Amino acid sequence: MKLYSLTKVTFLFIAMSALLSCNNDEKNNNTDSTKSLLGVWQRSDFSEEYDYKLYFNTEGNGYSTEYIAQPGGTAISNFRPFNWSSSETTLTLDYEDGATDATPFTINAAGQLLASGLGNVPFNKL
Template identity: 80%
Template sequence: MKLYSLPKVTFLFIAISTLLSCNNDEKSNNTTPAAQLLGVWQSSNFSEMYDYKLYFNTKDEGYSTEYIAQPDGTAISNLRPFSWSSSETTLTIDYEDGASDATPFAINAAGQLLASGLSNLPFNKL
């Protein structure tokens, strides 16, 4: 059996080590806050009696929906369009009816949206 020369073995070791040390660090959390918000978020306290959702669409537009069942079997629901923007830690929502909310926000380790100015409870992404 022929032994490899020291320079060849060293080069092979360095090449394999370099390839194996590459990872997906760039993919870990390289998304912008706006990209993380895109989609539908449902309040974590939803039930068949109550539901509150936020819809963050592209083009910085969206809407919220709320459904409240009444004891008499009727229900109240609303749809509230808004435009939105975000920075690293602040979500700003400007409703079509003239109201505005600027609230700190974060996505926690469980993937839930925390926005204290909108709700004390987290939102789950659907």
């Protein structure tokens, strides 16, 4: 009877160890891509007439800001909060207005964020 219990406990220990180690691998991969996105990113084509920024916070939330100068000295600005998540290659932005943007993303050798769903212009980290 004791041999049966020892075998059962050993099997349970090995199974739990295997499950926990797989889960940690997934979290580490996601954490690396998440850490690389944290902070403020500005479109590289910004000017006095146009500016677009993405703000990624550690709690999985953030916002985008957009500024467009108009003729006559007026301007249009936009503030759009979102919740965000990332996998190894996909960035997902869930906006508070109900829209969702899931786009492939990479960070190139120059350290620029490339996200085709957000336009063909790279973002520079500030």
